[in-house]
Amino acid sequence: MTKRKRWHDSYPEDVPVSIQYDEKPLHSYLEEAADRYPHKTALHFMGKKMTYSQVYQEASNLCGHLIKLGVTKGERIAVMLPNSPQAVISYYAALMTGAIVVQTNPLYVERELEHQMKDSGAKWIICLDLLYPRIKKIRNVTSLQHVIITSLKDYLPFPKNVLYPLSQKKNNNRNRDTNNDKNVHSFRSLxxxxxxxxxxxxxxxxxxxxxxxxTGGTTGTxxxxMLTHYNLVANALQCQAWMSKMKKGEEKMLAVLPFFHVYGLTxxxxxxxxHVCQMIILPKFDADLVLKSIHKHQxxxxxxxxxxxxxxxxxxxxxxYDLSSIEACISGSAPLxxxxxxxxxxxxxxxxxxxxxxxEGSPVITANPIWGGRKTGSIGIPWPDTDVCVYSSDGTSVLPAGEIGELAVRGPQVMKGYWNHPEETTSVFIDDWLLTGDMGYMDEDGYFYISDRKKDMIVAGGFNIFPREVExxxxxxxSVQEAAVIGxxxxxxxETVKACIVRKKGExxxxxxxDAFCREHLAVYKIPRLFEFxxxxxxxxxxxxxxxxxxEEESHNE
Structure with missing residues (x-):
């Protein structure tokens, strides 16, 4: 039985403080969805639709061919794709083989890609044809053996699939570049x-x-x-419980958060x-396309x-556009x-x-109740079976409500550790508490607030200044559309406070x-001394x- 915490009193009536977690692989949910809802639309991508049955079949086919190529349990398979049907199929196919997925940002340059491939030891990578030249440059200095190539046009409907190559002038050259390599494979064929x-x-x-x-994690490069099947299943189930009004098989999810980021992934x-949602997949964020997609697909x-x-x-x-179909949004990655x-x-x-x-938390730890009491400026309350506390700066004691310290978390979604970095794993844990590197506090109702990243705190004239408060x-x-504050x-x-400002259009x-506005709302020592538009x-x-x-820009200008 979960011990009662002060934030439990703020839970909506239909959200449990503790839930039952399935002891099964993450990919089993795709198989279950295909079995129970075979004809439900799983993916909608630029006019192309795929049912749950089709997604599962293609993932199963790819899984079989990966095994033929030598993939065994525990091997690492890198997936370097933007949001697309291929990204979903590749992810679940890799899991079916028992392999470990290495999500790779398609924007990585050779240096970043080389580091990730060397560190993970990945022997297989699934990527866009447009990205192959980067991979070719680092293959000989990493453990990569097989490259599986796809094109966005592979899952575009007619006539988009015909028109797409016309906009990619170098596409044919890239294809010829791979023709004589027996270890470069066609995703579509597989x-x-x-x-x-x-x-x-x-x-x-x-x-x-x-x-x-x-990730950069809380320290270092x-x-x-390392996230287990259980970590990821737990966080998705927690999210499902938090979004308590969701109707299974009926929701439409806008998939514009990148899948290669753990937030979008989970x-x-x-x-x-x-939850058998229909994913409306967009390969990147474009405001007009997002508005059009919400309006068109409800x-x-x-x-x-x-x-x-x-x-x-x-x-x-x-x-x-009509946006009234939107029922719930959870905002993450930065202050709202x-x-x-x-x-x-x-x-x-x-x-x-x-x-x-x-x-390190798969990733979600807290949120404001969606259909219940929320507090503006707060990151909310811990999710079911999740515990959060505030540690003193020396890590020796837990601080009471209202005092600022480093947030520490524990729960079924917290990572197993850092790959190949046992010492750094040890350094971020106090017993089973994960130190987050974020400074914050808890109020009397159990709501938590982030003051800022521990490393981003500005110390000016002996005063601690948290950029988030100024922002x-x-x-x-x-007249301000966006603001970022640095020391x-x-x-x-x-150190002194500098504010980087993006004005609203026409302002x-x-x-x-x-400066005058800040003086009305901030103590003198927190007011930005420098502004950059x-x-x-x-x-x-x-x-x-x-x-x-x-x-970095600031250091170059000094």
Whole structure:
């Protein structure tokens, strides 16, 4: 029986504080969906539809051919694809073989790709034809043996599949480049050809890895986070319980969060397959295309990142579209400004709530109740069977409500550890508590708040300043569309506060006006001393602002 926590009193009546977790492989949910809902549409991609039966059949075919190529349990298979049917099929096929999926960002350059392939020891990679030249350059210095190539046109309907190659002038050259390599295979051929070779790999969900998800983690360079089948199943089931009004087999999920990011993988792909949703797949975020897709397909669920919602509410064509089908959105990866939350809810009449997670947590740890009490500015309350506490800076004691320290978490979704990094694994755990690297506090009701990343905290003149607090104030200004606050070197104060601002279209707010606005809402030592107006902010593929890039730019300018 789960011990009663103060946040349990804030749970909606239909959300349990503890749930039963299935002791089965993650890929078994696709098989069950295909068996019980064979004719339900699983994927909709640029006009192409696939049923659950079709997705399962193609994943099974690919699984058989992967085994023929020598894949055995525990091998690593890299998947380097944008959101597409191939990304879903590849992921589940790899799991069926008993292999460990290595999700690889299609935007990686050779250096990043080489590091990930060497560290994971992947021998197989599934990628777009457009990405093959990068892979070819690093094959001889990594363990990669087999490359399976696909094209976006493989799953486009007529006439898009005919027109697509015309826009890819170098496509034929790339294809010729692979013709004489017997270890380069056609994805389309493998999934369309049935195989009699079946797999009955025995999976221990608690122990066997399903995924190596690379992250900077709480310290150091990119590391492979080891997530088991049980970790990923647990987090998807927790998400299902949190979104308590979901109707199995009836929801339409907008799949624009990248599947190669663990947030999109769990809250979009895994949850959709588990709950038999129809995924409306978009290969990248484009505000007009997102609005058009919600309007046309009557999307009900839209997990996203704050920058996505910001982009939508400031799109000039917004009024052309009906967004009232939206029922629920969980925002993650970065703080959700209250103004954005209120505006988006007014447009859709659905619910948009902020959550919190990290790759090491599969990833979701907390969220505001979707249909219940939420607190603006809070990351919400822990999900079922999840515990969160606030540790003192020296890691020796748990702090009471209201005091800022480092958040620590534990639960069935917390990682097994870092691949090939036992010492770093040990350094981020206190017993079974995972130290997150995020500074924050808990209020009297059990709601948690992020002050900022431990490493992002600005120390100016002896005062601790959390960038998020300053950003929240800047977002309240009617002329500010986006804001990012960083600490820059200062000969007197050690560090000082700099705000990078993107104005709303047509607005011309000045540095003096923002300074005056901040003085009304912040203590003097927190007010930005420097302002920089920009056309855009550097972001990850999921829309998280890359403050590291801003700091690098700053160091180059010194």
């Amino acid at each position: 999934v369309k050809q049935g195989t009699t070779l079946k797999t009955n790999v025995v999976i221990n969900p608690q122990e066997d890895l399903a995924l190596l998800q690379y 990119a590391k492979g986070v 809250v979009v792909m895994n949850l959709s397959i588990m 999307v009900t669920l839209f997990p996203g990142a704050p920058t996505m919602y910001v982009g939508l509410i400031h799109t000039s064509s917004l009024k052309k 400004p209250g103004e954005v939350q209120d505006t988006f809810e007014a447009l859709t009449h659905g619910r948009l709530v902020e959550g919190y997670g990290l790759t 929240e104030v800047l977002y309240e200004h009617p 820059v070197r200062d000969p007197y104060r050690g 011309s707010v000045t540095e003096e006006e923002l 920009r056309q855009s902010l550097p972001k990850t593929t999921i829309g998280k602002v890359l403050k590291r890039k801003l700091l």
